[in-house]
Amino acid sequence: MKGTSVRNTTWDELQPGASASLERTCTMQDLTLFAHVSGNINPLPLPSGMQAATGGEPVAPSIWVGSLVSAVLGTLLPGAGTLYRAQSFNFVDRVRVGTRLTVEVKCIEKREKPVALFETTIREADGRVVVQGIAEVEVPLETIVTEANELPQLILDDHEHFAPLIAVAKRLPPLPTAVLGPDDRHALGGAVLSAEEGLIVPILIGDGGRIRAAAKDLGVDIGRFELIDVPDDREASKRAVGLVNTGKAAAIMKGNVKAEALLNAVIKRDGGLRGVRRLSHAFVLDVPTLDHLLFITDCAVNIAPDLTTKVDIVQNGIDLARACGIETPRVGVLSAVETVNPNIPSTLDAAALSKMAERGQIKGGIVDGPLAMDNAMDVGAAKTKGITSLVAGRAEVLIVPNLEAGNMLAKELTFVGRAESAGLVVGARVPIILTSRADNDRARLVSCALAQLYIHWCRTGRSACSVPGFAKAAE
16 A cells, blocks of 8 residues: 555545445564553463463453554544544454454444544454444544555564573583683673573682672572682683583683683693684574574684684584574675675685585585675575575574674674674583673573583584474473
8 A cells, every 4th residue: 555645534525324444463463562552461462471371372452452443543434634532342252363353434423513423343254243332533624635654664573582492401401610700790690590590500710709799789699609719810711621621510601701811711722622623602693583593603702714714613603503403504604795706805715615515514504605794684685686595585694704793793783683692602622601791691591501502412413402302391
């Protein structure tokens, strides 16, 4: 209807018996928006609440169903300029998500100008009446012609990708985890929350006085956790690495310390935790507009990686995505353009990485590049530019040209696009839970879940998210 002119019906033109109707299907988004707009958070109209309360399907709030009448009165008959005076409703039956409704109004009486009465009826597809009522309105006196333009698009987060990962990770044995610098609200709070959820057994390392002060501020008891009092960040990092080397810890979690101090201890040739590949960091994002997790790498470790380093970054990203249940990750190697340009080195690296994946030098995923951000994530953009690819428009893992690009992209999605984020460094002998000091408890909890899933994948070669019976038991 975009661009179509719509003319109202004035009081002089309105005749008793005139009617109009529209059809509308009740969706879960309708109920979510109604809860936001009205402030009505009765659990019965919301999916999680309804299932918890009765095990049934969500029931639409009756007043939302009734509100559909106003769409006919204000848009079709009498149309633009109509004002309500009164409305009565008799709610005959309930409406559930997926129900197709027909909303009809019929003029039954014209009173003193400009007032008119309308019979209002809402029926299901089989003709069964669910709502009846009478509307008293002021009918417009002058002709108004409007354009039937579409409303601005709303973005709702209809997908909860992190909760299933946490649920599966909770069924794995908790990880003994060296937690560095848990001396502020988020660092300690995230560690305690992860312990309470059964993901980790924290070993607190840092300034004992500050850690206890943070615990007091949070109102949590840390007496059940081992605490190693080491005020210096670098020495604390060495102690954490030492705990891994002696088998006492199976992961490291960064708290209120600088990443540089931790990573320097990890990558030391003697006594460090180097693995067979270069270390790389991945942001894992739950983006409201996507129906899948999004992995962005490298965003925190390798500043300006060369091609050899990018091979490891790609493989690390594929492995982490597979650990999270993506059987064959689609990997988009990003640049500013989607064609190979010798003047843009990242396009050459992208083309090489794509070919290396074809030849089996990178395993487990489908790699394509160079791709610009638009055609990596949007099928329409890829088609417009004539790109035929199994990855274009459907990328699940994004390989960025350098740390600056990756960090800005991930944080833009987090702070502007309202994505939830988690972070993990892989490539060392144990996973390193690396989040920003500004990240909240939830980000740290999800990051611990990622560490759990990654270790399980490394040990078994299978994702716990796809093991028959295992993931189902976590639902």
